[in-house]
Structure formats: C-alpha cells, structure tokens
Amino acid sequence: MPAVAYSLYIHVPFCRRRCAYCDFNTYARLEHLIPAYVEALRKELGCLAKAAGRPLAVHTVYFGGGTPSLLPAAAVGQVLDTIAQRFALAADAEISLEANPGTVSLAGLRALRAAGVNRLSFGVQSAHPADLRLLGRDHDYPTAIRSVAWARQAGFRNLNLDLIFGLPGQPLSRWQRTVELVLGLAPEHLSLYALTLEHGTPLAHQVEGGLLPAPDDDLAAAMYTWADERLRAGGWASYEISNWARPGYACRHNLQYWRNLPYLGVGAGAHGYAAGQRTVNVLTPQAYIRRLQRPQARPFPRTPATVQARRLTVEDEMAETMMMGLRLTEEGVRAAAFAERFGRPLEEVYPAAIPRLVEQGLLAWDENRERLRLTARGRLLGNWVFRAFLP
Amino acid sequence: MAEHIRNFSIIAHIDHGKSTLADRLLQLTGTISPREMTEQVLDDMDLEREKGVTIKASAVQMHYTAADGQTYELNLIDTPGHVDFGYEVSRALAACEGALLVVDASQGVEAQTLANLYLALENDLEIIPVINKIDLPAARPDEVAQELENLLGTPADQILRVSAKEGTHVEAVLEAIVQEIPPPRGDPDAPLRALIFDSHYDAYKGVVVYVRVMDGRLQQGDTLRLMASQAAFKPVEAGIFAPHMTPTGSLRAGEVGYIATGLKDVREARVGDTVTNHQNPADTPLPGYRHPKPMVFAGVYPVEGEDYQDLRDALEKLQLNDAALVFEPETSQALGFGFRCGFLGMFHMEIVQERLEREYGLDIVMTAPSVEYEVVLRDGTTVRIDSPAELPDEAQIVEIREPWMTIQIFTPTEFYGPVMEMVTKRRGIFTGQEYPTPDRVVLSFELPLSELIIDFFDQLKSRTRGYASLDYQFAAYRPGDLVKLEILVNGEPVDALAAIVHRDEAYTKGQRLVSKLKALIPRQLFAVPIQAVAGGRVISRANIKALRKDVLAKCYGGDVTRKRKLLEKQKKGKKRMKMVGQVEIPQEAFLAVLQVGEENR
Numbered sequence: 001m002p003a004v005a006y007s008l009y010i011h012v013p014f015c016r017r018r019c020a021y022c023d024f025n026t027y028a029r030l031e032h033l034i035p036a037y038v039e040a041l042r043k044e045l046g047c048l049a050k051a052a053g054r055p056l057a058v059h060t061v062y063f064g065g066g067t068p069s070l071l072p073a074a075a076v077g078q079v080l081d082t083i084a085q086r087f088a089l090a091a092d093a094e095i096s097l098e099a100n101p102g103t104v105s106l107a108g109l110r111a112l113r114a115a116g117v118n119r120l121s122f123g124v125q126s127a128h129p130a131d132l133r134l135l136g137r138d139h140d141y142p143t144a145i146r147s148v149a150w151a152r153q154a155g156f157r158n159l160n161l162d163l164i165f166g167l168p169g170q171p172l173s174r175w176q177r178t179v180e181l182v183l184g185l186a187p188e189h190l191s192l193y194a195l196t197l198e199h200g201t202p203l204a205h206q207v208e209g210g211l212l213p214a215p216d217d218d219l220a221a222a223m224y225t226w227a228d229e230r231l232r233a234g235g236w237a238s239y240e241i242s243n244w245a246r247p248g249y250a251c252r253h254n255l256q257y258w259r260n261l262p263y264l265g266v267g268a269g270a271h272g273y274a275a276g277q278r279t280v281n282v283l284t285p286q287a288y289i290r291r292l293q294r295p296q297a298r299p300f301p302r303t304p305a306t307v308q309a310r311r312l313t314v315e316d317e318m319a320e321t322m323m324m325g326l327r328l329t330e331e332g333v334r335a336a337a338f339a340e341r342f343g344r345p346l347e348e349v350y351p352a353a354i355p356r357l358v359e360q361g362l363l364a365w366d367e368n369r370e371r372l373r374l375t376a377r378g379r380l381l382g383n384w385v386f387r388a389f390l391p
Numbered sequence: 392m393a394e395h396i397r398n399f400s401i402i403a404h405i406d407h408g409k410s411t412l413a414d415r416l417l418q419l420t421g422t423i424s425p426r427e428m429t430e431q432v433l434d435d436m437d438l439e440r441e442k443g444v445t446i447k448a449s450a451v452q453m454h455y456t457a458a459d460g461q462t463y464e465l466n467l468i469d470t471p472g473h474v475d476f477g478y479e480v481s482r483a484l485a486a487c488e489g490a491l492l493v494v495d496a497s498q499g500v501e502a503q504t505l506a507n508l509y510l511a512l513e514n515d516l517e518i519i520p521v522i523n524k525i526d527l528p529a530a531r532p533d534e535v536a537q538e539l540e541n542l543l544g545t546p547a548d549q550i551l552r553v554s555a556k557e558g559t560h561v562e563a564v565l566e567a568i569v570q571e572i573p574p575p576r577g578d579p580d581a582p583l584r585a586l587i588f589d590s591h592y593d594a595y596k597g598v599v600v601y602v603r604v605m606d607g608r609l610q611q612g613d614t615l616r617l618m619a620s621q622a623a624f625k626p627v628e629a630g631i632f633a634p635h636m637t638p639t640g641s642l643r644a645g646e647v648g649y650i651a652t653g654l655k656d657v658r659e660a661r662v663g664d665t666v667t668n669h670q671n672p673a674d675t676p677l678p679g680y681r682h683p684k685p686m687v688f689a690g691v692y693p694v695e696g697e698d699y700q701d702l703r704d705a706l707e708k709l710q711l712n713d714a715a716l717v718f719e720p721e722t723s724q725a726l727g728f729g730f731r732c733g734f735l736g737m738f739h740m741e742i743v744q745e746r747l748e749r750e751y752g753l754d755i756v757m758t759a760p761s762v763e764y765e766v767v768l769r770d771g772t773t774v775r776i777d778s779p780a781e782l783p784d785e786a787q788i789v790e791i792r793e794p795w796m797t798i799q800i801f802t803p804t805e806f807y808g809p810v811m812e813m814v815t816k817r818r819g820i821f822t823g824q825e826y827p828t829p830d831r832v833v834l835s836f837e838l839p840l841s842e843l844i845i846d847f848f849d850q851l852k853s854r855t856r857g858y859a860s861l862d863y864q865f866a867a868y869r870p871g872d873l874v875k876l877e878i879l880v881n882g883e884p885v886d887a888l889a890a891i892v893h894r895d896e897a898y899t900k901g902q903r904l905v906s907k908l909k910a911l912i913p914r915q916l917f918a919v920p921i922q923a924v925a926g927g928r929v930i931s932r933a934n935i936k937a938l939r940k941d942v943l944a945k946c947y948g949g950d951v952t953r954k955r956k957l958l959e960k961q962k963k964g965k966k967r968m969k970m971v972g973q974v975e976i977p978q979e980a981f982l983a984v985l986q987v988g989e990e991n992r
Contacts, residue, residue: 009949024947064948193944221939242944257949271950278952310952320951323958360916382942384916387962390955 005059005090006274007256010041010079011267012068013285016103020136020206021164023198025269025283026066033285037268038075040292042082044266044303047292049086051300056264058083059090060253062097063117069099073111080116094119094252096160101147102139109154119251120151121160121191127178131167134212136202141181148185158249160189165227166220167195168203168212175223179230188249192227193242194220221380241327241379258328260321264301274301276317280308315391318342318349322389327382332366332373346372353388360384393579393645395461397572398603400468400483402508403493404501404860408523412493412555412564413451413467419561420453420465422634449589450601450647451634457569465568466632466647468588468603470507476735477864478683481510482588482663485679486603486647489517489572491564492539496522496530496552499538500827501801506862508542517572520545521564526554538828575645582673583607583615585642585650585666592711596627596651598660599636605677607668608643614669615650618676622659623669627651657714683715685733686794686865687740687844688777690721690758690887691747692729694978698753699728705751706730709743716743721778725887725971726756726981731778734760737844756969756978758887762840765792765868780886782875785926791891792868794840797822800851802859804832809854817842818893837866841891876901878908879922883972887981897925905931907983912976914938919974 014034015026049055061083063076076097083089096119097112109120126132127141144161151159161182165175182190195215197204206212228238236244240258243251256263265272265281268288272279282288282305295304302309312320321341325333338346347354354372357363362378362385365371378385403409417423453465470483484490490511494500511518520539522532536547551567553560585602593599609615609629616623628651630638642648654660661683665676693702706718716739721731734740740760747753763777767790776782782791798819802810804826811834815821819838826832843863851859874897878888888908892900901923908921914935923931943954968975 011948194940194942196944217938217940218936224940241942257951263949265949271948271952273949273951280952320955323955324951362916380940380942381916381938383958383961384941387958387965390958390962 004262005057006087007060007062007253007261007263008058008083008087009253009263009265009267009270009272010061010063010068011265011270011281012037012063012065012071012098013268014070015065015067016070017136017138020134020203021195021198021201023201024066027285030285031070033289034071034075036289037285038071038078040289040305041079041266043292043295044305045079045082045086047295047297047303048264048266048301051297051303053300055086055088057090058087058093060094060096060256061089062095062253064098066098067100067103068097069103069108073108073115076112076117077115084116094158096121096251096253098123099147100137100139101144104147104150106150106153109150109156113155118156119158119160120156121162121189122147122151124161124182125164126167127181128170128174131164131170131174131178134167134169134203135164145185148187158189159187160191160251161185161187162191162193164193164195165223166215166217168207168215172219172223172226176226176230179227183234188246189251190231190236190244191242192224192244194224224380225376237330239328239330241329241374241382255328258324260317260324266303268305270305272301277301277309277311279306279310281305282307313391314342319389319391322350323386326363326372326374326385329374329379332371334371336370350389357385357388393577394574396464396466396575396645397489397568398466398468398487398575398645398647399489399491399568399572400470400487401491401493402470402484402504402511403523404495404498404504407493407495407498407501407504408555409469409493412491412521412523412553412561413469415555415558415561416453416465416467416565417451417634419565420455422451422453449632450649451632452647455565455569458566459569463569464646465565466603468647476739477506477510477862478681479589479662480507481514481679482586484511484514484516485677486586486588487514487516488575489519489568491568492518492520492543493523494520494535494539496524496532496535497527499531499535499831500542501860504860505542505801505827505833506799518543518545519564519567519571520550522550522552523555525552525559526557538831542827577604577606577644579606579608579644581606581644582671583609583613583666583668584673584677585609586677587617587660587662587664587666589662590657590660590712590714592657593651597653597655598657599649599651600660600666601632601647601649602642602666603647604642604644606644606673609641609650609666609668611638611640615652615666616669616672617660618665618667618673619680619682620659620661620664622652622654624652624654627653657711661714683735684865685715685717685735686762686840687734687736687760688763689732689734689740689760690723690726690729690778691718691732691744692723692726692756692758694754694756696727701751702730702747702753702755705747705753706732708751709746713743715739723758723780723887725885725976726758726969729756733777737848756981758981759890759983760844761891762794762844764873764891766790767792779875779889779891782889782891785874790870791873792870793873793891795837795866795869796840796843796863797866798836798838798843798861798863800834800836800859800861802832802834802855804830806855806859807832807834810834810851810859813850813854814838817847838863839871839893840865874925876904877924878904879920879924880908880912880976881919881972881974882922884924885971885976888983892925894926898930901925902931904983905933908980909933909935911980911983912974915974917973 013026014031015028017028095117097117098121100123124144207214231244238244239250262274268285269283270281288305291304335346364375401409449469451467455465456462468483468486470480522535525532532552536550540547551563584606585604587600589601591599611626611629614625628638631648663680667673693699710716715735717733718730766774768787814836819836823835824832872894873891874894876890876892876897877884905921905923918937919935921933922929968977
C-alpha cells in the first residue's frame with residue numbers, strides 16, 4: 001500500500017427535526033443515543049486502526065451529518081483524542097464540523113475550537129424567511145449572523161457557509177440578495193447547491209401534489225451563472241462545481257473525494273473508500289451501536305459496522321476518477337496523473353467519449369493539453385459528461 | 392336423436408353478464424362442479440378475464456333434464472364480445488338454432504347487441520330475450536322489457552327476468568332453451584358438412600377446429616378436407632366439449648364438437664370454412680365463408696435491436712392461434728428493424744400488443760395505426776400502401792382512395808347533438824336515424840376508417856358519459872383529398888411519425904402533433920426544431936430549447952456509489968430512447984399521432 005494520507009469522515013446522524021428536502025441518513029428524536037453512539041464511534045476508530053496494523057496517516061477529519069453540532073464539545077474532543085492516539089494525525093490537519101445555526105452557543109464553539117476543530121460549515125441555506133420556511137429549517141437568518149459572529153469570537157478562521165438555490169417559487173432577485181447578504185459575513189468558503197428534489201421527501205411530495213411549483217432548471221442555471229460570475233469578480237476561486245473558496249481555503253477533505261483518494265467512513269451509514277474497496281456501514285444508529293458492543297476484528301478496511309464492501313475493478317476506478325475529478329473545475333483530470341495511476345493514457349481509455357464531449361462543447365483541454373476540464377457549459381451539464389465515462 | 396339437441400349462443404353487450412349467466416347454466420346442469428368453478432369458465436385467457444370480454448369463441452356441452460322428464464344435450468357456443476370480431480360472431484351464430492339475447496336491466500339495449508341481434512335474425516335464429524341483473528338498485532326491468540317488446544315483438548310480460556349473479560330464475564332460462572329453440576335440422580345421411588366457428592393451436596394435435604356438424608357424420612378414421620383451403624387431413628382426435636375437450640371418436644349432424652386436424656398452420660383451417668369428407672365430398676360448401684381482412688396496420692418494433700428475432704418468434708406463435716393477424720418485416724429509418732402488422736381493428740391490435748408484452752415479455756414500440764390506402768399513379772398502376780412512409784411522391788399520384796365504413800351509434804337521445812357534431816367533424820356523413828325506443832336513437836353514418844381508428848371510441852364514450860355504443864362494417868374505398876403529413880425533427884424527416892391526413896385538416900393536425908412532440912421529446916444539448924410539412928410546405932414549427940442544467944449538486948459524505956447509481960439509471964433511460972440522427976426520441980412520441988385528437992376536437 002503506498003503511503004497516502006487518509007481522510008476521515010465521521011457521520012453524526014442526529015437532527016432535532018428533519019428538513020423538508022433531506023433524504024440523507026438522519027434521524028430526529030434519537031438524541032438520547034448520543035453518549036452510546038460516541039462510544040461506538042471511538043470503538044470503530046479503534047477497530048480500523050487495529051486492522052490497519054500501523055498508525056495510518058490522516059490529514060483531514062470531517063464531522064458530517066445530520067447535525068454534528070448536536071454533539072457536546074466534550075464528545076467531539078473524545079473522538080478527536082481517539083484519532084490522535086490511534087492514527088498519525090497531521091499537525092496541520094483540517095478538522096471540519098458541520099453546524100446548524102441555532103444549535104450553537106459561544107461557549108460551545110469555544111470548546112469545539114479548544115478540542116481541535118479548526119473549520120466550521122454552517123448550513124445557512126438562505127437569508128430569506130420564505131425560503132427557510134419552505135426548506136423546513138428551524139433557524140432564521142439573524143441566528144445565522146449571530147452564529148457566524150460567535151464562531152469568529154471563538155477563534156475560527158476557516159468558515160464555510162452552505163446555501164441552496166433553485167427553490168420552488170424563488171425568484172432570481174431573492175437569490176442574489178441572499179448571496180450579497182452572506183458575502184457580508186465574509187466567509188472563507190461557500191458551497192452553493194442547486195436544490196435536488198429527492199423522492200419521498202416532504203418537499204418532493206408537495207411538488208408532486210401540485211402544492212408547490214416544480215423548480216425551474218433554466219432559472220436555476222441562471223442563478224448559478226450569476227453567482228459564479230459575482231464570486232469570481234470578488235476574487236473567489238471557483239474550484240468545484242458547487243464550491244467556491246478564498247485563495248488557499250479549498251476544502252481539503254472534499255478534495256480527497258474529488259481526487260478519488262482514500263477515506264475512511266466511521267459512523268452509521270458512513271461510506272469509505274480504502275484499499276480499492278468501497279464500504280458502507282449499517283444505516284441506523286441503534287444497529288450501529290449494537291454492532292460495536294462486542295467488536296470482532298475484520299480485515300482492513302472493514303469494521304464490525306460494515307454491511308457492504310465492494311472491490312472496484314480498474315474500469316470502475318477509472319470511471320470514478322473521471323466522474324469525481326471532472327467536478328474540480330480548475331484542476332480537472334490531469335492526463336499525467338491518470339496515466340501514472342492506471343498505467344494507460346487517458347485518451348486511449350476513452351477514445352470516443354473525450355473527442356465527442358469536446359466537440360459538444362462540454363469538455364476542454366487546457367492550453368498545454370495537460371488537463372481535461374469541464375467548460376462553463378459543461379459545469380451545468382455535468383451528468384451528460386459523467387455518464388459518458390461509465391463502464 | 393337430434394330431437395334432443397339444442398344449439399344456442401348468448402348475445403350480450405360487454406358487461407351485461409354473459410359470462411356470469413353461462414357460469415350459472417354450467418352449474419345448474421352439473422356440467423361443472425362447484426369446486427371446479429373458477430369464475431367465467433368460458434373465458435380462458437387471463438387477458439379476457441381482465442378485460443371482461445371474450446376474445447375467442449368457445450363451446451361447451453351440457454346435459455339438462457327438463458320439466459318434461461327428458462334429457463337434452465345443450466351446446467352453448469360462446470361468441471367474441473367485440474365488434475372487431477364481427478365475422479367470428481356471425482360464424483358462431485350460424486352454428487346455432489337459437490340465441491339468448493341478454494340485456495342489462497339498468498343499461499338496456501346497446502348498439503353492438505343490436506348488431507349481433509340482426510346477425511342472429513339473418514341466420515334465422517330463435518331469439519329468447521333475457522333481462523339480467525334485476526338485482527341491481529338501478530335496474531329498470533319494466534322499461535327494458537318494453538324496449539325489447541318494441542324490438543322483437545315478444546310481449547313485455549313474457550320476457551324472462553333473471554339475476555345470473557344471484558342465480559334468480561336461471562332454471563327458467565334452461566326451460567326456455569328446450570321449449571323454444573328448435574332442434575337442429577340437417578340430414579345425417581348426406582355428405583359431411585361441418586362449419587368451423589373457431590380454432591386453436593395445440594403443439595401436439597396441431598390446429599384444433601371447433602365445428603358444428605350441419606349434415607352427415609364423421610369418424611376419427613375418415614380422411615377429411617377443408618373446402619376453401621383445400622387442405623386434407625386425417626383427424627388426430629374428434630370429440631365434444633364437456634366442458635373440456637373429451638374424445639368421442641365421431642360427430643354427427645346437429646352436434647357441436649372439435650376435430651384435432653394435425654395441421655400445422657391455422658391459416659389452413661380458418662373460421663367459416665367447411666369440413667367435408669375427402670372421398671365423398673359435399674357439392675357446395677356452407678354459405679358465408681369470408682377471408683378475414685386486416686383493416687388496421689401498425690409498425691411493431693423491438694426497443695432493443697437484439698430482440699428482433701424474439702419478436703418474430705412471438706408473432707409467429709401468436710399467429711398460430713390467431714389467423715387474422717398478419718405481419719411482414721419492415722425497416723424504419725427511425726426505429727430500425729421491425730414488422731408491419733395487420734389487425735382486424737383497434738381492439739385486436741391492443742390485444743396483440745398486450746400479449747407480446749405480457750406473455751412474451753417483450754419491450755416493443757408501436758407506431759400510430761394506419762389504414763390501407765389505394766394509390767392510383769400517373770403510370771396507370773394502383774398500389775396499396777398501409778404505411779404513410781410508403782406514400783409515393785405527390786407528383787406521381789393521380790388519386791388516393793381510403794376505406795370508408797358504415798357505422799351505427801346507439802345513444803340516449805340527449806347526446807344526439809354531441810355525437811352528430813363529433814362524427815361530422817371527423818368527415819362523417821349522416822345517413823339515417825332510427826328510434827327503437829322513444830329515448831334512444833341509432834344514428835347511421837359513413838366515415839373514413841382512418842377517422843375511426845384514432846381515438847374515436849374514447850371520444851364517443853366521453854361525450855356520451857359512457858352511454859353510447861358503436862358498431863361498424865366496411866363499406867367501400869373512396870377517393871379523398873389526402874396528403875402526407877411529415878414530421879421533421881432537427882431537419883430530418885422521421886418516417887415513423889408520418890401520417891396521411893385530409894388536406895383540410897393537415898394544418899391543425901400538424902400543429903397539434905408538433906406541440907405534442909415538443910412536450911414529449913426531452914431537451915437535448917442543442918436546440919431542436921420540430922416541423923410539420925404537408926404538400927411540400929412547412930405548416931407548423933416549434934423549437935425545443937437546448938438543455939441548460941443537468942448536474943448533481945452534491946456528494947453526500949463521500950457516497951460515490953449513490954451518485955453513480957443515479958447516473959447509471961439515467962444512462963439506462965437514455966438507452967430506451969431511439970436515436971434519430973442526433974436526437975433522442977422517447978417511445979411515447981411515436982404514438983403522439985394517436986393523441987392529437989384529444990384536445991378540443
């Protein structure tokens with residue numbers, strides 16, 4: 001195994017209530033399980049470290065959810081302690097935690113900072129009360145402003161804010177206003193996500209039932225293009241389809257996914273990618289806790305919580321490298337890196353797809369013909385590009 | 392012996408309870424034990440049971456000891472319940488001496504019942520009217536009895552009133568059959584003449600024909616011959632339906648039964664043909680034989696090109712049991728390799744489509760149905776075309792003739808106006824009206840078949856709140872001012888979307904088709920113009936805007952698999968579309984022609 005640095009994803013599936021658009025692995029009203037769950041997380045980390053047989057290098061940690069900010073800071077600290085003890089955690093590691101405005105306090109944020117968290121990601125979503133109501137969020141924008149201010153006071157120098165656009169009935173002007181207001185909070189990083197109506201969510205039901213207008217893709221495209229231009233003009237780097245950063249603040253954890261590099265997933269329903277396998281953990285927190293009560297050793301990267309481990313073929317790995325790598329709008333897929341990783345030149349593996357996508361104006365080589373990247377149009381039609389690389 | 396035989400059939404409109412009544416008769420005569428009694432024994436195919444209609448005829452023998460103490464052999468010959476199968480109905484009726492006319496006590500007489508009644512009267516059958524479903528809250532048996540009296544002259548108070556469902560008065564029906572229907576005439580010593588009223592294909596016994604022996608007798612060892620097809624054969628088996636096929640080795644004048652012919656092709660033993668003895672043949676066949684002619688044509692294509700051979704096999708197998716189905720290979724520039732199929736009517740087409748999908752598990756695309764046109768060319772020749780794509784260049788054409796039908800619509804008088812308006816808008820010509828009862832009218836029209844096959848029946852039903860019924864027969868080929876309506880997608884003509892329409896309607900139909908296609912064809916990477924062209928002119932145009940956004944925003948917690956699955960699903964969906972030039976066209980689009988009539992016609 002080459003000496004690569006791993007990323008570590010820790011899933012926290014608890015929420016006070018579920019948002020109207022969310023179909024991710026989250027649960028409301030299970031907060032009483034948090035102490036046992038944190039215990040289980042630490043055991044699973046221990047299992048992974050043991051199975052690896054040596055302290056694996058880890059350079060990013062990401063607490064995602066769910067609502068990780070529902071964890072007491074002390075619990076986050078315990079998990080980070082376990083990581084520091086059992087893994088070779090880099091001194092400059094990026095340690096992110098997702099937080100909902102409205103679940104944080106100044107004291108709590110100070111404690112998180114002291115525990116080692118150095119990057120926060122706030123789910124702000126919108127500055128407009130109508131949008132927030134539609135999304136079923138339980139915070140208002142003033143709360144978001146206050147949370148950001150507290151985070152700065154607590155010493156956080158790396159903040160991401162999540163926004164969602166393309167909501168049913170959301171006009172372009174309201175989106176523009178949200179972006180302008182949020183820029184006033186001076187974050188280092190912005191994630192702007194187009195709303196996806198996930199089947200089975202309350203929001204999708206409302207749209208299917210005709211209670212809400214269906215999101216307008218053309219308008220969403222206009223919102224995207226406007227925001228991208230606005231941010232670039234303001235000195236932001238547009239480095240991934242949905243992500244913009246101040247110079248030097250690209251999210252290292254997410255770059256790991258997009259570069260198709262290994263990460264370990266810990267927690268209920270967490271996904272991992274290591275030693276050529278994609279792993280999935282058992283979904284519910286109850287089952288997760290149960291599986292880690294008397295942990296049995298399993299070969300790396302599997303743990304007692306793993307319910308699925310699929311070894312990728314070379315074709316799979318190449319396809320996923322393209323699918324993920326092309327999301328990086330600046331970096332793209334480097335032909336040399338591809339050839340080095342797979343022992344075959346990029347253009348030989350995809351002799352038809354690449355020229356066709358280039359001709360369709362969705363992909364382009366950079367001036368030195370070193371990197372393959374999405375064009376401005378291709379960024380909005382990514383699925384057309386990614387599909388072409390599926391085996 | 393023939394004195395104790397009664398051959399009869401049941402004439403009824405769909406849903407008026409024919410099968411339920413048949414079931415009760417079988418039960419009462421002990422032909423079938425309660426244990427064997429699955430509902431509607433006579434309707435064998437699943438599809439029939441679901442649609443509640445009989446697609447194929449069938450027969451069953453019962454034994455009934457009547458009030459006079461004598462035991463009678465009753466042969467019930469079931470008739471197909473749809474107007475597409477009018478010819479089969481006429482042959483089944485020709486095999487009988489009498490018929491029960493079953494009418495729903497809440498619905499009254501319907502057009503199709505009437506049409507079959509006329510057929511029965513033409514065949515000199517004794518008619519026994521029966522009012523069914525008297526148990527329904529909406530039943531109005533007195534009014535319906537009056538309708539029947541007007542129609543048949545049977546005094547209203549003598550008409551049987553039953554509930555087949557509850558079993559009320561069903562015994563009286565059996566008595567009426569024995570007393571009123573005459574026993575079969577026919578000379579047992581004359582040369583053999585047996586009428587084929589149905590058939591099916593059996594993998595071991597070959598084509599099994601269902602026959603009514605009119606004259607003479609047959610033995611299993613005889614060599615027999617079909618008088619129309621000239622096919623000769625030695626029966627593998629002969630017997631009766633009791634109710635399942637039971638070998639008896641012989642059949643004689645007056646009896647109803649089956650002959651397993653050993654023939655391998657249903658087309659050699661068609662309904663209506665006469666079976667005779669090869670050594671001692673009859674001089675003349677039984678009257679009324681007609682070669683069934685397909686009236687409606689459509690292209691049938693496999694969604695996946697590699698299923699072509701499977702589709703051919705399935706069509707061949709269907710044809711074994713369905714002599715009216717015809718097909719030949721056809722190539723479409725848009726849809727690839729497939730078959731041009733001919734059907735008796737829209738219902739027949741639907742049945743075939745469903746059987747291909749359900750029984751053979753095939754994914755198929757069907758093009759909009761067409762009729763067969765006669766095209767007279769400048770060089771004096773006449774060609775017959777059943778696909779709009781085959782229509783020669785306009786400059787070569789002297790005249791196009793299309794099939795016209797005579798149709799009868801039976802409706803409550805309150806819908807007189809809407810029906811009249813609908814039919815005349817479709818180029819129908821009003822030819823007459825009759826009032827069998829004061830509040831019901833039979834309107835007769837002549838109408839091009841092409842207008843009848845596209846959405847006519849559904850429209851008729853919706854305009855009359857479901858009350859109207861319809862019957863039709865072929866009339867003649869007549870010249871019409873017809874043009875080819877072509878559809879160009881992204882500048883290329885798509886053969887499978889072409890239609891032949893009346894010149895006056897080309898504009899509206901073209902417009903509707905274009906807007907329908909605009910809604911059905913998904914947005915592509917580039918703008919796609921859709922044009923309708925008739926007589927060399929673009930008569931309608933719309934643009935499908937280029938797609939702007941199709942990208943997944945987010946990858947939740949490194950869940951690459953989920954993302955990939957979604958992309959794979961999308962890719963599969965794309966595969967199910969047909970690439971025409973650079974444009975992906977979904978299957979529904981090829982049926983859009985069918986739907987253009989729906990809007991404010």
